Amino acid sequence: MAAGRKFDDVIAKSGYPIDIHAPSGNGISWIEGDGSFDIPYGCLVPKKIENLLVAGRCMSTSHEALATTRLTPSAMAVGQAAGTAAAMTHTNGTTPSNIDIKELQKQLVEDGMVLV
16 A cells, blocks of 8 residues: 655645556555545656646656556646646746745635645
């Protein structure tokens, strides 16, 4: 099983089992706790490149987390968060690494995302 980690900068949640396609056999494991884990905004912001957000398979995750975040529902939620953050950086004249996380979370919730 994997821990269902929670993050202050959550921008999406995933509840899919971890499905690692291992040559040695079935690699499915379940998420502990409430069965979900948070996807943090920090996964989308490269450390060494300013003015860039990444989503999908190129975002920063562990091998196990990628086995669930690569699936369509999670990818759609992360893509929505990245697009919203990009729009906010333009509107507010800031950069992705300096975005107001609480403002981003508020906008995502107003747009129908469930972050709690």
